[in-house]
Amino acid sequence: MTQPRLFLHVQDNELATQLLQSAAVRRFVVVRSSDTAPWSEQLLQQPCDLAFIQADQHSETDYQRLTASKLLAEIDFILISDGRPDPVLDKLMRGGAGYHFRRPLDLGCILDTLEDFYQQLSDSRQPVKANTSALDQFGLLVGSSRAMLKLYRTLRKVAVTEANVLIVGESGAGKELVANTLHLASYRAEQPFVAINCGALSPELVDSELFGHTKGAFTGAQREHQGVFAQAEGGTLFLDEVTEMPLEQQVKLLRVLESGEYRPVGSDKVLHANVRIVAATNRDPQQAIAEGVLREDLYFRLAQFPVQVPPLRDRGDDICGLAQHFLAYRNAQEQQQKQLAADTVALIANHSWPGNVRELKHAIERAYILADNHIQPEHLLLEQSADSDEDECLAEVPCGLPLEELEKAAILNTLEQNAGNKTDTARQLGISVKTLYNKLEKYQQAES
Template identity: 60%
Template sequence: MASPTLFYHLLHPQTATLLLKAPSCGRFNKIASITELPWLTQLEASNADVAIIEVSQLGQADYDCLTDNALMSDIEFIFLSEGKPNPHLDKLMSKGAGYHFRQPYNMELIDDTLNDFAQDLLLESTKRQQVLSSELDQYGLLVGSSRAMHKLYRTVRKVAVTESNVLIVGESGAGKELVANTIHLASNRANEPFIAINCGALSPELVDSELFGHVKGAFTGAHRDHRGVFDQAEGGTLFLDEITEMPIDHQVKLLRVLENSEYRPIGSTSLKKANVRIVAATNRDPASAIEQGLFREDLYFRLAHFPIRVPPLRDRGDDISGLAKHFLAYRNVAEKLTKTFTPEAISFIQQQRWTGNVRELKHAIERAYILADDTIDQSHFNTFETESKPENTTDKIQVPSGMRLDEIEKVAIFQALDKAGGNKNETAEQLGISVKTLYNKLSKYEDNSSTD
C-alpha cells in the first residue's frame, strides 16, 4: 500500500474484500482477496491484521454476523462505500467497528490510517517481545546469542565430557560460576553434587575445616563432625571460586589433594580419597597473580588442564540489550506484570560499558524494575546516583517512599557493588560488613531470583 495509485487498483469494484497482513509489523502486504462466500469464514481463518471491505456487496446477514463477532476486536476494519445511507452499516459503526470512508476516497487519509495501524502493531509486537519473552540462545545455564558466547558454548560442550580440571578466567560478574555449573550439568557427573565455595570469603582460621572437614572435638568449638567440601562434592564437581584469593600457605594443602587425591579431616586419624572434578575460577590474570605471589605456579598447572576465558559483557554486542530484555521478561513473569523499556532506555543500556558485567546489568535492571511503574526509562537507571556536593555536606540517596527496608538494603548493596566494579572486598569495606556477610546476602538474592 505504498502508493495511492497501487491502492486504487486494489480497490477495483470487482473485489469485495481485501485482507492485509503486516510483515514484521511494518507496512502491509496483501495476502488474499475474498470474492466468494462464505467470506466471513475465510476472514476468520486469514490471521489478518487489517481488513478493507467494500460494502456494496454485503447483505443484512453479513452485517448481523459481524455485529457481535470476536473479529471486531481482533482485526482493524476499514469500510468503503459509495455514500448511500446504510442503516446496517450505521449500526455496525455505532459499536466501534472501525473506519468508514465514503467516495470520493481521500487516498492520503486512508494511507495515514494504515500507517497508524502499522505503528500500533509494531508497538504491540515490540512490547510482547520485550516483556514476555527472551530472544537469546541458551546452552545449559548460559544465555546469549553473540559469536563470543557461541564459541564459549562449543568449548564448554567439548571439555564437559572429559575429566580434566578446568580453570575459568573472567572479570567479576561475567558468569564464571554459570560456566562451571554448565560444565557439571553437561558432564558424566551431572547426577552427583555440584558444590561451590568462594575462596576469598573463607576465614583463614577455618580454611582447612571448610575444605577437608573436621571431627568432633578437633578444636575449640568443634561440637560435632563437619564434612568439608571435598566430602560434600564426592563423585561430583567442586567449584573453587576466586582461587587466587586463597591464602598462599593454604594453596599448598590444596595442591597435595590434587596430586594424590587424598586428604585428612582435622582431628581424624584416617585418610579419605577424593573423587571430585575440580573447576576453579579467578577474575585475575593468572600470570600476573603468579608474578605478584598471590598464586602458586604449580597449583596453576594442576588446575589449568583446560583454561577457559569468559568474554566480558562489553564484547558481546547485542547480548547487552538482549540480556536486559531477558531479565525483564523473567521478572515480569514472576511478578505477573508487563513492564516495558522505552527505546531510550534500551539505547542507554546498550551504550554502557558494564564494568561489573552481567551481574551489574542484572542488578541495574532489578533496581529499575522496583522504581518503575509500567515503563522503565533512562531516569530509572540514574535515581540512586549520588550528586556532587561540597565536602562539608553529606551525600544523600533518594529512596522512593513505600520501599521495604530489605529492598533498600538490596539496592544499596547492588549500588556499592556496581561502583566497586564487582570487587567484593572493596564493596564489603564500603558497606562496613565482612566479605562473608556480603557473599551470604548476594547468595540469598540469587536464590530468590532463581525461584521467582
C-alpha cells in the same frame, strides 16, 4: 557404523525444507513427526539419538512423558521457540534437554550445532546435559553473540572430560554459571555440585572447610564436619576466587590434586577424593603469580583447561538482548507488560557495564520496581563514572579526621555499596580479601 537418528518435529514448512536440504541433517537418518499424535508420544515410540523440536507451545504432558521414560536424560534436544516465556520449556531445559534457540534464528549456528552433535554421536560419547534460560542458551548461560556461541562449544567439548578447568573473568560476568553449566553437561551431572568462595573463608578454618574435621579436633569442634571434598564426592567442586586462598592452604590443595588423598583435621584416616575441580578467579592468573598470591605449580594443576568468560561489553547485541530477557521473565512472574523505552535501550547499549551481567540484571530489576508501563532512562539508576564523581568525593572528605577513621569509612561505605560482597569490595579498594576480613574483624572487636 550405524548412522545416528534425528527426530524432526518442525511446524514451519520453510524451516523444515531448509533443514532437510542441509548437509548437516543429511548425515542423520531423519524420522519426521506426523499429525497423528503429540510429538513426545511419537518420540517415545521410535527413540532417536537427537530430537529437533519446533513448537509454538509445549504441554505439561510432553514433559511428564519424557521424564517418566527417562528419555529427557538419555538423548539431546534442540528446541526452537518464538521467544515467549514458557514454563514447560524451562522445565525441559532444567531437565537436561540441551539447546534452546529463539527467533529470529541463525540457521548457520543451528547447522553448526547439528554438526557438533553428529560428531559427538559418531565418537560414541554420552549425551550432553544442560539447564535453563532465554535467548540462545546452553546450560545456565544466556546469549547469542559470537563470543558466547564460541564459549558454548568450548564448554561442550571440555565438559565430557575429566580435565580440571580454571575459569577467568571479571566480577559479575557469570563464572559460577559457567562452572555449573560444565557440571550439568558432564558425566557427573547426577552427583553434587558444591561451590565455595575461597576469599570468604576464615584463615583459621580453611582446612576444616576443605577437608572436614573430627569431633574435638579443636576448640569449638563439638561435632564431626564434612569438608567440601566429601560433600562433592562423585561430583564437581567449584573453588571460586581461588587466588584469595592463603598460600599455606594452596600447598595442601596442590597435594590433594597430585595424590588424590586428604586427611580431615584431627583424623588419622586418609580419604580419597573423587571430585572434578573447577576453579575461578577475577584476577589475571599470571599477574597473581607475579604478585605472589597464587602458586605457579597450583595454577598449572588447576588450569589443565583454561576458560575465558567474555565481559558484557564484548558481547555486542547480547547487552540489549539480556535486558529484554530479564524484563520478559519479570513480566511473566508479575503478570505485567512493562516495556523498555527507546531511549532506555540506547542507554543500555552505550553503558560500559563494569559490573557485567550482574550489574545489568540488578539495574533492570530496580527499574522494574520504579517504572509504570515504560522503563525510562532515569529508572535505571546507573552509577556515574568515577571521573565525574571525583570532585564531589573530594569535597565530602572531612578535614582533620584521623586516617584510620577515613580508612574505616571507605571500607564500610564500599561494602554497603556492594551489598556486602567482600570480593568486589576488596578489588575496588585495592586490597586482598584476607586484609578486608582482618579489618572488619578489628572493627567488630572494637565495638564489642
